Every structure is written in C-alpha cells, then in structure tokens.
Amino acid sequence: MTDRRLRNTWITWIIAIALLALLPIILGGSYILHLLIISCIWIILAQGLNIILGYTGLLSLGQGGMFGIGAYVSALLAVKLGWSFWITMPLATTATALLGFIIGYPVLRTRGIYFAMVTLGLGVILSEIFNNWIGVTRGPMGIGDIPYPTPINLGFTSIAFDSKITYYYLVLAALILVMVVTYRIAKTTLGRALIAIKEDEVLAGTFGIFPPKFKIIAFTVCSAFSGLAGCLYAHYITFISPESFGVMASIDALVIVVVGSAGMVLGPALGTIILILVPEALRFASEYRMLVYAVILGVVIMYMPQGLGCSIGRLASKIVSGRRVANAYIGTSGSNQNLRGANGS
Amino acid sequence: MQELINGLVSGSIYVLFATGLTIVLGILDIPNFVHGETFMIGAFTAFFLVAGLGVHFILATIIAMLIVAVIGVVVEKISFKPLRGAPHVTLLISAIAMMLFLENLASLLWGNYNRTIDSPYTKQVVSFLGSTVSSQRLLVVLMAVLLIIALQLFIKKTKLGMAIRAMGQNPEVTQLMGVSIDRLTSFIFALSAALSAVAGSFLGSLFTLNPHMGLEPLLKGVVILVLGGMGSIVGAIVGGLGLGLVESYTAQYLTSAFKNSVAFLILIIILVIKPTGLFGQGGDQH
Numbered sequence: 223m224t225d226r227r228l229r230n231t232w233i234t235w236i237i238a239i240a241l242l243a244l245l246p247i248i249l250g251g252s253y254i255l256h257l258l259i260i261s262c263i264w265i266i267l268a269q270g271l272n273i274i275l276g277y278t279g280l281l282s283l284g285q286g287g288m289f290g291i292g293a294y295v296s297a298l299l300a301v302k303l304g305w306s307f308w309i310t311m312p313l314a315t316t317a318t319a320l321l322g323f324i325i326g327y328p329v330l331r332t333r334g335i336y337f338a339m340v341t342l343g344l345g346v347i348l349s350e351i352f353n354n355w356i357g358v359t360r361g362p363m364g365i366g367d368i369p370y371p372t373p374i375n376l377g378f379t380s381i382a383f384d385s386k387i388t389y390y391y392l393v394l395a396a397l398i399l400v401m402v403v404t405y406r407i408a409k410t411t412l413g414r415a416l417i418a419i420k421e422d423e424v425l426a427g428t429f430g431i432f433p434p435k436f437k438i439i440a441f442t443v444c445s446a447f448s449g450l451a452g453c454l455y456a457h458y459i460t461f462i463s464p465e466s467f468g469v470m471a472s473i474d475a476l477v478i479v480v481v482g483s484a485g486m487v488l489g490p491a492l493g494t495i496i497l498i499l500v501p502e503a504l505r506f507a508s509e510y511r512m513l514v515y516a517v518i519l520g521v522v523i524m525y526m527p528q529g530l531g532c533s534i535g536r537l538a539s540k541i542v543s544g545r546r547v548a549n550a551y552i553g554t555s556g557s558n559q560n561l562r563g564a565n566g567s
Numbered sequence: 568m569q570e571l572i573n574g575l576v577s578g579s580i581y582v583l584f585a586t587g588l589t590i591v592l593g594i595l596d597i598p599n600f601v602h603g604e605t606f607m608i609g610a611f612t613a614f615f616l617v618a619g620l621g622v623h624f625i626l627a628t629i630i631a632m633l634i635v636a637v638i639g640v641v642v643e644k645i646s647f648k649p650l651r652g653a654p655h656v657t658l659l660i661s662a663i664a665m666m667l668f669l670e671n672l673a674s675l676l677w678g679n680y681n682r683t684i685d686s687p688y689t690k691q692v693v694s695f696l697g698s699t700v701s702s703q704r705l706l707v708v709l710m711a712v713l714l715i716i717a718l719q720l721f722i723k724k725t726k727l728g729m730a731i732r733a734m735g736q737n738p739e740v741t742q743l744m745g746v747s748i749d750r751l752t753s754f755i756f757a758l759s760a761a762l763s764a765v766a767g768s769f770l771g772s773l774f775t776l777n778p779h780m781g782l783e784p785l786l787k788g789v790v791i792l793v794l795g796g797m798g799s800i801v802g803a804i805v806g807g808l809g810l811g812l813v814e815s816y817t818a819q820y821l822t823s824a825f826k827n828s829v830a831f832l833i834l835i836i837i838l839v840i841k842p843t844g845l846f847g848q849g850g851d852q853h
Binding site: 338351473477515524 | 598645649650653656657659661663668670672675782786789792793822824827832835838839842
C-alpha cells in the first residue's frame with residue numbers, strides 16, 4: 223500500500239465516521255435514532271456472519287443463538303447480580319467467543335451443507351434452552367428491566383446512557399471497533415488465509431495454512447461479534463425474550479450478509495440499510511412488510527447473486543476504468559486495483 | 568405401547584415429508600427449503616376442500632396433492648431454474664425468499680390461527696394390540712406405507728423412474744440419452760411437492776394447521792436427511808420412523824420441552840463423529 227493510498231484510506235474512514243456521528247443531528251427525531259441504533263446492532267451481528275461465511279466460506283445458521291447468548295449472559299449478570307454494563311459487556315462478548323471456540327472444535331470438522339445443518343441445530347438447541355430453562359431465563363416470559371449502561375463519570379461531567387442519542391454513540395463506537403477489526407482481518411495474512419481456505423481448502427493446506435486453526439479463529443471472532451451485538455441489543459431494548467433469538471434471527475443475518483455481498487467489509491452495512499430501512503419505509507403497509515422483504519431478497523439473489531455491494535463495486539470500477547484505461551497499461555496502479563477488486567468479490 | 572403408536576404415526580408423516588425433500592436434494596442437488604411451505608399449502612388446500620366444499624378427507628388429500636404439485640413446479644421455475652448450477656448457499660437463500668413469501672402470503676390470506684381438518688375417521692376408535700387408536704391414525708400410517716411402496720415401485724420399475732435415477736447419477740449423460748432435463752426437473756418437483764402436501768394434510772387432520780406450520784417439519788426433515796443420507800429414500804424411511812419414535816419416547820419418559828433439541832443433538836453427535844453423515848456419499852463439494 224503506497225503512502226498516498228494509506229492516507230486516502232484514513233481520510234475516507236475519518237469522513238465516514240464523522241458523517242455517522244453527525245447523522246442523528248442531521249436527521250434528528252427519536253424514531254430515526256431508534257432505527258440507527260438497531261441498524262448498528264444488526265451490522266455488528268451480520269459482520270460476524272460475514273467473517274465465517276464471506277471470508278471463510280462456511281454457512282453458519284446458528285447466528286441467532288449466539289446473539290441470544292450474548293444478550294442473556296449480559297442481561298442475567300446485570301439483573302440478577304446487579305453488575306455494571308461495563309463489566310457485563312466484555313464478559314458477555316468473551317463468554318460467547320469462548321462458547322464459539324469450544325463448540326467450534328467438534329463442529330468445524332464438518333463442511334459445506336453439513337456445517338450449515340449442524341449450526342442450524344445449534345441455533346435450535348440454544349433457542350429451546352432459552353425457552354425452557356425457566357429457572358434462569360424465565361422462558362417465554364423473557365427478562366425485563368435490564369438496566370441501561372451505568373453513567374460514566376468524567377469528573378467534571380458524567381455521560382448517562384439512558385437517552386437514545388448517547389446510546390447511539392455507544393453503539394457506533396462498538397460498530398467502528400468491529401469494522402476496524404474486520405478490516406484488519408481482511409487486509410492481513412489472517413484474511414488472506416481465510417479466503418484461501420474458502421477458495422480451496424486442500425490447496426490452502428499445501429501452502430502451509432493449517433485450515434482447522436484458521437477456521438477456529440474465524441468462528442471465535444464471529445461468535446464474539448454476535449455476543450457483542452446481543453449484549454448491546456439487550457441493554458437497549460431492556461427486555462429480551464427467546465423469540466428474538468430463534469431461527470429467524472439467523473436467517474435475517476444471513477440475508478443481510480448475502481444481499482450486501484458476502485466477503486466485503488462494508489457488505490453487512492449495505493445489506494442492513496436495505497433490509498432494515500426499506501421495509502421500515504413501508505411501515506404504512508405493515509402487513510405487507512414481510513412480503514416486500516421476501517420479494518427484495520428474491521430479486522437480489524436472482525439478478526445479483528454476488529450481492530449488491532459487488533454489483534455496485536463492479537459498476538464503479540467500470541466507470542473508473544473507462545477513465546483509467548491508459549493507466550492500466552503503463553503503471554501498476556491499474557492492475558493492482560483489479561486485484562483488489564477480485565479479492566473483494 | 569401408546570408411545571410406539573404415537574412414534575409410528577408422526578414417524579410416517581416425517582417419512583412422507585423427508586422423502587420429498589431427499590429426492591430433490593439427492594437427484595437435483597437443490598436444498599429445497601420451500602418444502603415446508605408446500606406442506607403448509609397442502610394442509611390448507613385439504614382444509615378448504617373439506618370445510619368449504621364438503622369433500623371427503625381422502626379425496627381432498629388427493630386433490631391437494633395435485634394442486635400442490637402444480638405449485639411445486641411453479642416454485643421450481645421461479646426460485647431455482649434461473650439459478651441452476653449456483654452454489655448451495657445461493658439456492659438456499661432463494662428458497663428462503665420463496666419460503667418467507669409463501670408463509671406471509673398465507674398468513675395474510677388465511678389468518679394466524681389454528682384450524683383442524685375434519686375427517687370422518689377421527690372419532691372412530693379401534694382397539695389395536697391392547698390399546699385404543701383412532702382410525703384416522705391408522706389411516707395415516709397405512710396411506711404412508713402404500714404411498715412409499717408405490718413410490719419405490721415407480722422409481723425402480725418404470726422408465727420415468729429409471730430416468731430419475733439416471734439423472735441423479737449423471738445429468739449430462741441422461742440428457743444425451745434423450746431425456747429432457749427441464750421436464751424431468753419439473754416432474755421431480757411436482758412429485759416432491761405432492762408428497763409434502765399429503766404429509767401436510769395428514770398432520771392437519773391429526774393436529775392443527777396454521778401458516779407457520781412449515782418450519783418445524785423442515786427442521787426435522789433436515790435432521791432425517793443427515794441421518795438417512797442425502798438422496799436415499801430408504802434412509803428417509805429409516806430416519807423418519809427413527810426420529811418419530813425417539814421423539815415419542817423422549818416426550819414420554821424425559822421431557823417434551825426439548826423435543827427439537829433431542830433431534831438436533833443426535834444430528835450433531837453423528838456429524839461430529841462422521842462429518843459426512845451416516846450414509847454420507849459426498850454432498851460436501853459445495
């Protein structure tokens with residue numbers, strides 16, 4: 223990466239973050255804020271799936287269950303033991319990651335459609351545990367009165383998280399962290415190893431990549447993101463019940479990743495914008511919402527099986543390459559661009 | 568004894584359902600998750616024929632099979648045909664889109680409450696091996712057995728059945744032998760959808776039907792598929808009956824709350840010990 227491009231990347235990131243931070247001020251309104259918070263949480267959850275599906279090529283259908291583990295661990299610690307959010311959040315994230323690590327060992331022995339089925343099974347089992355372990359999870363009645371994060375005291379002022387606007391900044395900070403981690407994974411040896419495993423596991427092995435190790439890492443990171451999303455969800459909604467963490471949650475995450483383009487860092491963000499915000503815009507016809515959702519999904523997968531992000535990327539590179547045709551022959555920058563484009567798809 | 572009968576009854580519904588799922592996956596290599604929705608539509612068609620037009624239960628089931636077979640072909644044309652040769656994940660998502668569409672359309676049209684299909688045999692009771700069973704349950708088991716035997720004979724003995732088996736082995740060569748792949752694919756989908764419709768109609772007559780009834784048998788079908796091996800009808804029979812019995816006994820002696828977990832726990836243990844399924848024959852190339 224040249225200095226110039228490195229600087230450009232940084233500038234892009236800073237502009238994007240500044241825009242996101244200003245978004246509530248530009249758009250305003252408590253309902254818009256609610257949508258923004260929910261979207262950020264879904265992007266974090268979907269980014270976890272993106273790492274295991276988009277980069278490693280393993281379809282996990284247990285995302286909803288992991289989301290639930292994060293939510294329940296954090297909520298139970300906060301409600302039953304009265305612990306602060308700032309302790310329960312890292313604990314819930316670590317617990318979910320640990321669960322993914324432990325489950326990953328046996329589960330990652332399977333491949334392809336079998337892996338999808340095992341993880342689907344895990345999701346169903348976790349959701350039945352949430353439903354039936356009444357003594358701890360209160361079953362279908364759910365857990366209510368989950369406290370908002372405790373205020374941070376800065377000495378001269380304290381930041382409370384009981385308003386939507388501060389919670390948005392909290393969720394945004396978590397989202398930026400997740401995005402940076404994903405970006406780092408994607409652009410370093412780890413990400414390349416994962417993509418190699420996705421393309422051809424045996425061949426990756428001959429290049430000195432030990433697939434089980436990298437798959438475990440990917441699955442652990444995926445679980446950690448899901449747990450973090452679950453924890454943020456629980457402390458925002460302040461009430462959790464098993465139906466939020468069932469098979470449908472896993473399917474929603476999958477749909478977001480695929481519609482947004484699996485294997486692109488920004489894919490889940492794009493997918494979330496389309497699949498959370500567009501049906502939301504059709505709220506006046508709320509009974510048709512799910513139908514519209516299904517049609518969008520069907521059309522996208524039919525005409526853009528690689529996802530929207532990829533199609534937009536291709537369109538953009540077509541426009542750019544029209545201008546840069548001469549460059550491609552002279553310098554390395556044009557061909558380098560193409561290579562990166564190929565990695566992103 | 569009662570557990571054995573319960574297990575056999577739900578087992579035979581599972582067998583009918585999973586057989587349809589397994590022939591599409593085994594022969595066409597398509598994970599047809601819309602199967603749960605054709606199952607639901609089959610149940611509703613039979614319900615409306617019985618409740619609305621006063622058709623006899625058995626006749627209603629047969630008409631539902633025919634109607635749903637057509638729906639199955641339409642689903643194939645819309646959701647799977649344009650994506651032929653695409654990876655499993657893409658097919659799966661296309662199926663999920665169709666699944667959500669049909670489920671929500673049904674709940675818009677017909678409402679989210681439970682109904683039961685009326686059958687003249689529900690109230691009749693026969694005593695069987697020392698316990699009493701409603702004739703409806705016996706009818707379900709009997710018809711399932713007959714249908715599966717007929718299907719096996721059809722696939723083993725007829726020319727069309729031979730074409731289907733050939734296609735499962737090598738689609739290109741089958742096409743070279745003068746078989747139209749498009750028409751055969753439609754036919755297999757029709758067959759599979761018809762089987763799901765019978766299963767739906769039976770389930771709706773024994774228990775209840777609603778627009779969201781498709782998901783649970785789909786999950787069970789997935790378990791049976793792995794237990795019995797993808798594409799194996801005998802495997803679907805063994806897996807379906809086995810699952811029915813296991814569920815019935817665990818519900819009786821352990822707990823009924825974790826019914827689905829038991830099925831999936833078996834699946835996970837099997838896959839962890841043998842990562843390509845019990846009778847695994849590839850299937851993991853994608």
